[in-house]
Amino acid sequence: MLMRTDPFREVDRLAQQLLGPMSRPAAMPMNAYRKGHTFYVQLDLPGVDQDSIDLTVEQNVLTVRAQRQAVETGDDVELLLNECPAGTFTRQVFLGDTLDSDQIEADYTGGILTLTIPVKQAAKPRRVTVTSGDAKAIES
Amino acid sequence: MPAQAALEPALVQIAAGRPAWSAAVDVREFPDEYLVLVDLPGADPDSIDVHTDGEVLTVAATRRDPAGDGALIVRLERPAGHVRRSLRLPGLCDPARISRSLRNGVLEIRAPKAAS
Numbered sequence: 001m002l003m004r005t006d007p008f009r010e011v012d013r014l015a016q017q018l019l020g021p022m023s024r025p026a027a028m029p030m031n032a033y034r035k036g037h038t039f040y041v042q043l044d045l046p047g048v049d050q051d052s053i054d055l056t057v058e059q060n061v062l063t064v065r066a067q068r069q070a071v072e073t074g075d076d077v078e079l080l081l082n083e084c085p086a087g088t089f090t091r092q093v094f095l096g097d098t099l100d101s102d103q104i105e106a107d108y109t110g111g112i113l114t115l116t117i118p119v120k121q122a123a124k125p126r127r128v129t130v131t132s133g134d135a136k137a138i139e140s
Numbered sequence: 141m142p143a144q145a146a147l148e149p150a151l152v153q154i155a156a157g158r159p160a161w162s163a164a165v166d167v168r169e170f171p172d173e174y175l176v177l178v179d180l181p182g183a184d185p186d187s188i189d190v191h192t193d194g195e196v197l198t199v200a201a202t203r204r205d206p207a208g209d210g211a212l213i214v215r216l217e218r219p220a221g222h223v224r225r226s227l228r229l230p231g232l233c234d235p236a237r238i239s240r241s242l243r244n245g246v247l248e249i250r251a252p253k254a255a256s
């Protein structure tokens with residue numbers, strides 16, 4: 001049911017298949033949902049510099065690239081636990097034809113990148129007025 | 141059908157085998173303090189709780205699903221709910237002098253070492 005309305009077909013589907021359906025993507029877990037005439041995509045990107053976020057749309061492929069600097073350490077610093085991922089993160093998402101990729105807005109707040117994509121005007125449900133070519137009713 | 145719409149996100153979550161939220165943690169030991177970083181993107185700042193008895197540091201936080209009612213969920217990978225991590229520090233810290241800050245979804249805790 002969902003796939004019928006799913007405007008996202010993942011480029012990284014292969015990676016997911018290799019890792020298994022239960023596995024968590026290596027980085028940038030994503031939520032996507034539609035509310036009214038708008039699509040929202042949210043990506044977890046903690047600790048990223050806002051300026052390092054690079055967002056490009058080519059054809060219907062949306063590419064998110066971001067960099068997280070590793071915390072600098074020195075000789076007198078001992079790394080006891082190192083789980084927070086650092087480096088460059090990339091994720092690509094195919095946008096369906098019903099989404100207006102020219103109107104994407106992006107916001108980075110609290111470690112979450114939120115993309116707001118409106119549904120194309122042409123894809124919105126609309127009412128069609130029925131007209132008639134019949135001649136006016138004859139009144140007698 | 142409103143009932144079905146309300147149920148759907150929950151069903152999707154179960155079907156997708158959505159992972160439990162387990163925050164990533166970095167711990168660095170400096171000569172005079174411990175620096176702890178916890179990835180908490182989207183956590184409600186008011187929900188973040190940091191507690192220590194000097195030896196074990198516990199961090200708890202909650203984040204909600206922002207989709208809300210009436211949303212048609214297409215993908216749910218981001219874990220939501222409550223997270224709690226407890227870490228045993230290799231030495232004692234001073235609970236009274238702990239400082240914390242939240243920036244870009246990363247909680248930074250500075251725990252000065254207890255005077256020996």
